[in-house]
Amino acid sequence: MESSKVIHAIYTDDDILMAAVKDVRVAKYHIDEVYTPFPVHGLDKAMGLAPTRLAITAFIYGCIGLTVATLMMNFIMIEDWPQDIGGKPSFSYLENLPAFVPIMFELTVFFAAHLMVITFYLRSRIWPFKDAENPDPRTTDDHFLMEISVDNNNEYAITELLKTTGAVEINLVDKAH
Template structure:
C-alpha cells in the first residue's frame, strides 16, 4: 500500500473555483478531481479534460434500437403472422412502414436512453452498494473541493491555494491500494 499526499482546497463560490482551477493549471499543478454540488459550466474545459465520446454511444445505441424495431416488426407483422389490419396489405415491409414509424421512434429512444444510463454507470464505476467517494460532505450542499496532488514544497502549495481564494486548505495522506 502506497501513501501519497493530496491537497483539498475548499471554495464557497463557483466563480472563485473556476479562477482557481485556471491558476492551478497555469502553475502546472495536477488536479486529480473537482467535487461540486451542482454542474459548473466550463469546468471541464478549464480542467483540460478531453471531450466526451458519449454522444457517439448514444447514436450507436439509437441505431441498435432502430434496427431491432425494424427486424422485430418485419418478423412479427410480415413474416411470422401477416394480418390484414384496417385494409393495410401485409405483403411487404415498405408498404406498412408509415404505420411502423411510431414503434421505430419509440424503440430508438428506448434503447438510446436505457443503454446510455447503463453506459454512464459502468464508465463512472457506479454500481449498487458502492461506497461513496466524496471526500467532504459539504460538497453535496454548498462548497466546492479541488483535489490536487502534492508535488514540490507542501507549504508553498498550501499558501498558493489560500491565495486563490480557498476558504480552507487541507493536506491529506491518501492511501491507494495496488
C-alpha cells in the same frame, strides 16, 4: 514512490472555483479531481479534460434500437403473423412503413436512453452497494472541493497558491487506505 497525500481546497462559489482552477493550471499543478454539488459549465475545459465520447455511444445505441425495431416489426407483422389491420395490406414492410415509424422512434429512444445509463454507470465505476468516494459531504450541498496531489517538495507552494485563489479552507489529507 507515489505520494498518497492530497490537498483539499474548499470553495463556496463556482465562479471563484473556476478562476482557481485556471490559476492552478497556469502554475502547472495537476488537479486530480473537483467535486461540485451541481454541474459547473466549462469546468471540464478549464481542467484540461479530454472531450467525452459518450455522444458517439448514444448514436450507436440509437442505431441498434432502430435496427432491432425494424427487424422485430418485419418479422412479427410481415413474416410470422401478418394481419389485416384497418384494411392495410401486410404484403411488404415498405407498404406499412408509415404505421411503423412511431415504433421505430420509440425503440430508438428506449435503447439509447437505457444503454446510456448503463454505460454511464460502468464508465463512472458506480456499482450497486458501492461506498461513496466523496471526500467531504458538504460538496453535495453548497461547497466545491479541488483535490491536488502533493509531494514533500511542493506542499507549501501549492498551499500558498490556493490561499491566493479564494479557498475558504485548505486541508492536507493522507489518502492511504
